[in-house]
Amino acid sequence: MKNKILPIFLSVFFLISFFIFYKGLQTPNIYIPKTDIQKRIPIFEAEIFDTVNKINSEDIFKENKFYLLNIWASWCLPCRDEHSLLISLNNQKDINIIGLNYKDNYENAKKFLKELGSPYKKILLDKDGTIAIEWGAYGVPETFLIYNKKIIKKIIGPLDKNSVMEIKELIK
Amino acid sequence: MASSIGLYSLFFGLSSSFLIIFFSIRNFKNLNIFDNKIISLTFLQLLFVIISFIGLILSFVNSDFSNETVYNHSHTTKPLFYKISGTWGNHEGSLLLWLLVLTLFIFIFLITSKQQNKQYRILTLLFQQIIIIGFFIFIIKTSNPFNYIFPVPIEGLGLNPILQDPALAIHPPILYLGYVGSSIIFSSTLAATTLKYISKEWAKHIKQWVLVSWIFLTLGILLGSIWAYYELGWGGFWFWDPVENVSLMPWLALTTLLHCILVLEKRLTLTSWVVVLSISTFTLSMSGTFLVRSGILNSVHTFANDPDRGLFILIFLFSLIFLSLFIFFFFHRTQNKNINSFYWLSKETSILVNNWFMMYFLTVVLIGTIYPIFLEVISSEKISVGPPFYNKLIIPFLIPFLLAMAIGPKLNWIKSDLENKLNLILFLVISILLSAFIVSLLNINFLLNTILVSSAFYLFLITLKDFLIKKFKNLSQNIAHFGFSLLILSILFNNIFSTEIITNLKIGETFKTEKFKINFQNIEKKEEQNFVSITGKFNVENLDGDFTIMEPELRIYNQPNIVTSEADIKTNIFEDKFMTMNIVQNQEYFNIRYQTKPFMIWIWISVLIISFGGLKSLFIKKYEK
Numbered sequence: 001m002k003n004k005i006l007p008i009f010l011s012v013f014f015l016i017s018f019f020i021f022y023k024g025l026q027t028p029n030i031y032i033p034k035t036d037i038q039k040r041i042p043i044f045e046a047e048i049f050d051t052v053n054k055i056n057s058e059d060i061f062k063e064n065k066f067y068l069l070n071i072w073a074s075w076c077l078p079c080r081d082e083h084s085l086l087i088s089l090n091n092q093k094d095i096n097i098i099g100l101n102y103k104d105n106y107e108n109a110k111k112f113l114k115e116l117g118s119p120y121k122k123i124l125l126d127k128d129g130t131i132a133i134e135w136g137a138y139g140v141p142e143t144f145l146i147y148n149k150k151i152i153k154k155i156i157g158p159l160d161k162n163s164v165m166e167i168k169e170l171i172k
Numbered sequence: 173m174a175s176s177i178g179l180y181s182l183f184f185g186l187s188s189s190f191l192i193i194f195f196s197i198r199n200f201k202n203l204n205i206f207d208n209k210i211i212s213l214t215f216l217q218l219l220f221v222i223i224s225f226i227g228l229i230l231s232f233v234n235s236d237f238s239n240e241t242v243y244n245h246s247h248t249t250k251p252l253f254y255k256i257s258g259t260w261g262n263h264e265g266s267l268l269l270w271l272l273v274l275t276l277f278i279f280i281f282l283i284t285s286k287q288q289n290k291q292y293r294i295l296t297l298l299f300q301q302i303i304i305i306g307f308f309i310f311i312i313k314t315s316n317p318f319n320y321i322f323p324v325p326i327e328g329l330g331l332n333p334i335l336q337d338p339a340l341a342i343h344p345p346i347l348y349l350g351y352v353g354s355s356i357i358f359s360s361t362l363a364a365t366t367l368k369y370i371s372k373e374w375a376k377h378i379k380q381w382v383l384v385s386w387i388f389l390t391l392g393i394l395l396g397s398i399w400a401y402y403e404l405g406w407g408g409f410w411f412w413d414p415v416e417n418v419s420l421m422p423w424l425a426l427t428t429l430l431h432c433i434l435v436l437e438k439r440l441t442l443t444s445w446v447v448v449l450s451i452s453t454f455t456l457s458m459s460g461t462f463l464v465r466s467g468i469l470n471s472v473h474t475f476a477n478d479p480d481r482g483l484f485i486l487i488f489l490f491s492l493i494f495l496s497l498f499i500f501f502f503f504h505r506t507q508n509k510n511i512n513s514f515y516w517l518s519k520e521t522s523i524l525v526n527n528w529f530m531m532y533f534l535t536v537v538l539i540g541t542i543y544p545i546f547l548e549v550i551s552s553e554k555i556s557v558g559p560p561f562y563n564k565l566i567i568p569f570l571i572p573f574l575l576a577m578a579i580g581p582k583l584n585w586i587k588s589d590l591e592n593k594l595n596l597i598l599f600l601v602i603s604i605l606l607s608a609f610i611v612s613l614l615n616i617n618f619l620l621n622t623i624l625v626s627s628a629f630y631l632f633l634i635t636l637k638d639f640l641i642k643k644f645k646n647l648s649q650n651i652a653h654f655g656f657s658l659l660i661l662s663i664l665f666n667n668i669f670s671t672e673i674i675t676n677l678k679i680g681e682t683f684k685t686e687k688f689k690i691n692f693q694n695i696e697k698k699e700e701q702n703f704v705s706i707t708g709k710f711n712v713e714n715l716d717g718d719f720t721i722m723e724p725e726l727r728i729y730n731q732p733n734i735v736t737s738e739a740d741i742k743t744n745i746f747e748d749k750f751m752t753m754n755i756v757q758n759q760e761y762f763n764i765r766y767q768t769k770p771f772m773i774w775i776w777i778s779v780l781i782i783s784f785g786g787l788k789s790l791f792i793k794k795y796e797k
Contacts, residue, residue: 007501014497018490023549024468025482077737077754080676080763103558108674115676133554 041149042134049101049109049123060098060122066171067146068097070120071132073104074112076140078158083116085159090119095171099123102132102140145170175239178227179318185220185275186308188213189301196301200294210297211282217304218275225272228317229259237328240319241265247330249702249730257341263465263481264317266344271307273345273352278304281356281381288377292360292369299359302495306488314481330702330729339399347392347419351457353385354422357429358454361447362496366503370446375437382433383790385453386426390783393419398776402741409775412559417541418460421534425453428530430786431523439585441520445527447504451496458489468545515586522580529573536565567624570660574627577653578634581646599637603629616668625664631657648792652785658778662771669747669770676761683764688714690766703729708753708762722766724753748772 044057061067070086072079090097099120101109104127126132135144138156145153145167153170155163192213199207228241232255237243245262246255260269278300285293311317360378364370396419401409410416429449432442462468466482515521540557547553579596607625611618635654675683677692684690691711698705706726713719725738735755742749747770754763 007497010497011494014490014493018486020546020549021462021468021486022483024545025466025486074674077752077763077765081755111674128558129556130554133556 041146041151044131044134046124046126046131049125061146061149063148066095068095069100069144069146070097071100071102071137071140071142073102073140074108075104079141080116082141082158085164086119087117089164093168093171096121100126100131102126103129174227174230175236175318178224181220181224181227182312185217185224188217188220189305189308192217193298193301196294196298200291206290206293214279214282218279221272221275225268228265228268229256232256232259235328238320238324240321241317243321243325243328246328248327251701254336260344261335264315267307267311267315268317269345270348270352271311273348274304274307274355277352277356285377289369292363292367295363295366296360299362300355303355310484314484337399337403339395339402343392343395343399346388346395350385350389350392351422353381353388354426354453354457356381357385357450361450362499365447365499370443372437372440375433379433379437380790382430383786386430387783387786389423389426390779393423394776394779412562414541415464417537418463421537422453422456422460424530424534425449425456428527429453431526435520435523439520447500455489455493458492462486462489517583519583519585522576522583525576526580529569532569533566536562571623571627574631574660578631581649599633600630603633614668628657628660628664632661648785648789651788652782655778655781655785658774658781662774662778665771666769666775670767672767674765677764678760688712703727710751712749720749722749722751724751726753726755743773745773746770
C-alpha cells in the first residue's frame with residue numbers, strides 16, 4: 001500500500017503543474033505589457049521618496065490635469081540622457097511630472113538627483129519593480145502621459161526631441 | 173535553393189526516424205545480433221539533419237532574404253562570422269542545432285556502446301527516437317526555419333548587436349552539447365531501468381556521458397557568464413536571471429548525478445538516486461526550453477514568443493515526465509538491503525550529504541524561477557524574485573557544504589575513521605585566523621563573512637595541501653574541488669572589494685577621489701562595416717603614479733538602429749578595471765562608469781579548473797582506490 005501512495009501523489013502533483021503551466025500559457029500577456037492607449041491607469045499604493053509615508057494613486061492623479069509618469073533609475077544610463085529633456089519640459093509647460101524610482105538604491109538615486117536636478121513633483125518608490133509591471137512597462141526608462149486617469153501616450157525607452165514635441169502638442 | 177533542400181532534408185530525417193523504430197522493434201524481438209541496418213539508418217538521419225543545417229547556414233551566408241528566419245535575423249553588412257553564428261542565434265535555428273546534436277549523439281552512442289547488451293542499446297535508441305521525433309515535429313509545425321516569404325525583401329532586419337560577440341557565438345552550441353548529452357543519459361537510464369540492466373558496468377559506461385555533458389554544460393554556462401560580463405556592460409557575471417537559472421538547474425542535478433554514478437560504479441548503491449537524477453537532469457533541461465521559448469517568463473533572452481510553441485513543448489515535456497514516472501515505479505526495484513548498508517562516517521554518507529545540499533540549492537533556484545508563475549496563475553498577484561532571495565537562501569548553506577567538500581573525500585567506503593585529525597583541525601584554525609584577519613581590515617559584517625571566507629579557505633588549503641604532498645585518493649576530484657574553493661573565494665573577494673564610481677565628464681576634465689583620478693583626454697570617431705564607433709580615451713592614475721589608459725567605446729549600429737556600450741576592461745591577475753561610457757543627450761558631457769573588480773579573472777579560471785577536473789577523469793580512467 002505504501003508503495004502506491006508516492007506514484008499517485010507524484011502524478012497528481014505533475015498534473016497540477018501541467019494545468020498551472022497551461023493556464024499560464026493561456027494568458028501569454030502576463031509579462032508582455034499591453035500597448036493600447038486610452039487605458040485606465042492602475043490603482044496602486046507606493047512609498048514616497050525621502051519619506052516614510054505612503055500615498056495612494058487616487059490621490060496623485062487628479063482629473064482634468066496632465067501628468068507625466070516617468071520610470072527611472074540611477075543605474076539606467078538612458079535615464080541620464082533623457083533627464084535634461086524632462087527638466088526643460090518641466091520648466092516650460094504646466095505639467096506634473098511624477099517619477100517612479102525603479103529597483104534602485106536610495107543613496108545612488110539621491111546622488112543622481114543631486115547631480116542632474118529633479119524635474120519631479122513627486123517621486124514614488126518601486127523597490128521590487130511590481131508597480132512598473134502594473135503599469136505595463138517594458139523596462140526603464142519609460143514615460144506615460146496621463147489625462148483624466150487614462151494613459152493617452154506611452155513612450156518606451158528614453159525621450160528624445162520628437163517625443164517631447166509630441167507631448168507638447170498633446171497637452172496644448 | 174539551399175532553403176528548400178534544407179526543408180526537404182528535414183522531412184527525410186523525420187521519415188528515417190520511423191524506419192529506425194520499425195527496424196529496432198523487429199530487431200529487439202527476433203535476432204540475437206545487433207542489426208547494422210539500424211546504425212546505417214541512424215547515420216542517414218544524422219546526414220539529413222546536417223544537410224538541413226548546412227542549408228540554413230548557406231542561406232545566412234548568401235543573405236537569402238526569401239527565407240523568413242534569415243530576413244528576421246540577418247543583414248548584408250554583417251561580418252561573415254556573425255552571419256554564420258546568426259544561424260543559431262534565433263529560435264528556429266537554435267532548435268535545428270539542438271536536433272543536430274541529438275542525432276549526432278545517438279549515433280556516437282551506438283558506435284561506442286558495442287560491448288553493451290543488445291536490447292539495452294536498442295531500447296536506448298527507441299527512447300532517444302521519441303525525443304528526436306518530438307523535436308522534428310516541433311520544428312516543422314511551429315518553428316520552421318525555412319519559411320518562404322514573397323515578395324522577397326531587399327534587406328534583412330539584422331542580428332541584435334548584443335548577440336554579435338565571439339563568446340556568444342559559441343555559447344549556444346556548447347550549452348546544447350551539455351543539454352543534449354543529458355538526453356542520452358535520460359534514454360539510457362530509462363532503458364537500463366526497464367531491462368533491469370543497472371550494474372557497475374553500466375555505471376562505468378554511462379559515466380562517460382555524464383562527464384561529457386557535465387563538462388560542456390559547465391563550459392556553456394561559463395561562456396554565457398563571460399558574455400554577460402563583457403558585453404552587457406553591467407559589470408556583473410551572474411544576475412539570477414530566469415534564463416541563467418534554467419541552465420543552472422540541470423547543472424546542479426547533473427553534478428549530483430556525477431557523484432552518485434561514482435558511488436554506483438564502486439558500490440552498486442544509490443541506484444534510485446541515479447535514476448531520479450538522470451530523469452530530472454533532462455526534464456529540467458526541457459523545462460528550461462519550455463520556460464524560455466514559450467514567453468511565460470520575462471528575461472533578457474528574448475526569443476520571438478508564440479503560445480503554440482509553448483503548448484507543444486509543455487505537452488511533450490509532461491508526456492516524457494509521465495513516461496519516466498511510469499517506468500520508474502513499474503520497473504525500478506532497489507537492490508538487496510545488505511549491499512546498501514554503510515556506516516555513518518563513510519564516503520557514502522558524505523556523498524549523500526552532498527546530494528541533499530545540492531537538492532536544496534536546486535529547490536531554491538527552482539522555486540525562485542517557477543513560483544512567480546504559479547502565484548500569478550493562482551492569485552493573479554505579480555512578484556519578481558531577485559538576487560537577494562538567492563543570496564540569502566544559498567550563501568549561508570555554502571558553509572557546511574564547503575566543509576563537507578573538504579572532509580568527505582578523505583573518507584573510505586563503507587566504514588571509515590578520520591586520519592590525521594590533528595592536521596584537519598590545524599588547517600581549520602589557520603583558515604579561521606587568516607579570514608578573521610582579512611575581514612577585520614574591512615567594514616563589513618564580521619561574523620558571517622569570517623565564517624564564510626574561512627570555510628572556503630579551508631577547502632582551498634586542504635585541497636592545495638593534497639596536491640603538494642600527493643596524498644589524494646582521486647586527482648580529478650581534488651582538481652575539481654580545488655577549483656570550486658577558488659571559485660567561491662574569488663566571488664567572495666570580488667563582492668567584498670569591488671568599488672564603483674559614476675560621473676559625468678567632458679573632454680579635458682578630470683575627476684578626483686582619494687585614491688585615483690580620471691582624466692578624459694579625447695574622443696575618436698570611426699566608421700566600421702555595420703556600425704559607427706566612438707571611442708573615448710581616459711587616463712586613470714593611481715596615487716602612487718601608475719596609470720592605465722582606458723578606452724571605452726560606443727557603437728551605433730545601422731541595422732537595427734541600436735546604440736551599444738562596449739566596456740573597456742583591463743584585466744590583470746589581481747583585478748579588473750572596468751569602464752563604460754555613454755552619451756548624455758544634447759550635451760558635451762559623457763557619462764562615465766568606472767569600476768574595479770578584484771580577482772575577476774579567477775572566477776573564469778576556477779570554472780576552467782573545475783571542468784578540467786572532469787576532463788581529466790574522462791580521459792584518464794585509472795581511479796585510485
